[in-house]
Amino acid sequence: MLTRSSLGVSLGNLLSWVYPEKCRECDVPIHALKSSDHAVVLNRFFCRDCWEKIEGIGGRCCPVCSHPFQSGAALSHSPDHVCGDCRRDPPCFTLALTPYRYEGALIKAIQLFKYEEQVVLAKPLADLLIGALRGLKIDLVMGVPLHPTRLRSRSFNQSVLLAKKLALHFSWPLYVDVMYRTRETLSQVGLSKKARQKNMRGVFSVQRQERISGQCVLLVDDVYTTGATLKEGAKTLKKAGAKEVFVAAPVRMLFGI
Numbered sequence: 001m002l003t004r005s006s007l008g009v010s011l012g013n014l015l016s017w018v019y020p021e022k023c024r025e026c027d028v029p030i031h032a033l034k035s036s037d038h039a040v041v042l043n044r045f046f047c048r049d050c051w052e053k054i055e056g057i058g059g060r061c062c063p064v065c066s067h068p069f070q071s072g073a074a075l076s077h078s079p080d081h082v083c084g085d086c087r088r089d090p091p092c093f094t095l096a097l098t099p100y101r102y103e104g105a106l107i108k109a110i111q112l113f114k115y116e117e118q119v120v121l122a123k124p125l126a127d128l129l130i131g132a133l134r135g136l137k138i139d140l141v142m143g144v145p146l147h148p149t150r151l152r153s154r155s156f157n158q159s160v161l162l163a164k165k166l167a168l169h170f171s172w173p174l175y176v177d178v179m180y181r182t183r184e185t186l187s188q189v190g191l192s193k194k195a196r197q198k199n200m201r202g203v204f205s206v207q208r209q210e211r212i213s214g215q216c217v218l219l220v221d222d223v224y225t226t227g228a229t230l231k232e233g234a235k236t237l238k239k240a241g242a243k244e245v246f247v248a249a250p251v252r253m254l255f256g257i
């Protein structure tokens with residue numbers, strides 16, 4: 001006969017693996033989100049309060065890189081006013097779409113997704129981009145490539161997983177082997193903006209250029225930090241003949257806001 005304790009241990013372990021009892025952000029016991037597919041996935045990790053607190057980047061933004069302006073004054077005089085960064089060093093992309101702040105539960109969600117192999121979070125994270133991407137004319141989508149050595153150690157490319165979800169949603173072709181990394185780079189974490197740019201210079205290359213020639217490409221990353229990676233990717237794609245490059249990441253780190 002199964003005793004409560006013999007059953008309890010195995011079932012308890014199983015349930016706590018599938019549904020951890022505490023929210024990864026605030027540590028309180030998890031209460032159910034509204035019952036959608038998302039809710040089931042998110043409730044493995046986050047309580048309703050923490051997930052509902054995630055914040056979009058609102059207000060007036062640079063029309064190129066989407067960095068929010070501290071005040072809307074410049075835009076009220078000139079609606080096309082671009083930020084200082086984009087004026088000094090114009091990116092090769094047409095527009096960056098980075099709808100959410102890298103804060104609160106989204107920091108944890110990215111960590112779980114990227115470093116703890118919780119690939120089930122790809123869908124809710126990619127879905128954060130859907131509203132921002134709706135209406136764009138895109139011919140093909142790709143994720144920022146990883147170097148094969150990094151790919152082997154991580155076993156998956158988080159940017160490609162996001163790109164794949166978007167490709168499925170919008171019925172865009174997904175290209176996974178057109179752009180690749182020519183060398184390994186230092187981790188960008190902790191590097192200054194200048195060092196990040198230098199670290200990324202010339203890191204991508206394109207094979208079979210005819211596949212992107214004249215196309216509108218969407219390049220996807222998991223987090224937009226200084227934009228160094230996506231800028232370098234867009235530059236490479238434009239050089240290889242892409243007509244336009246849009247870049248996107250569900251979350252963005254904000255500096256000086």
Ligand SMILES: [Zn+2]
Nearest residue numbers: 023026047050
């Ligand atoms: Zn919570």
Ligand SMILES: [Zn+2]
Nearest residue numbers: 062065083086
């Ligand atoms: Zn800008």
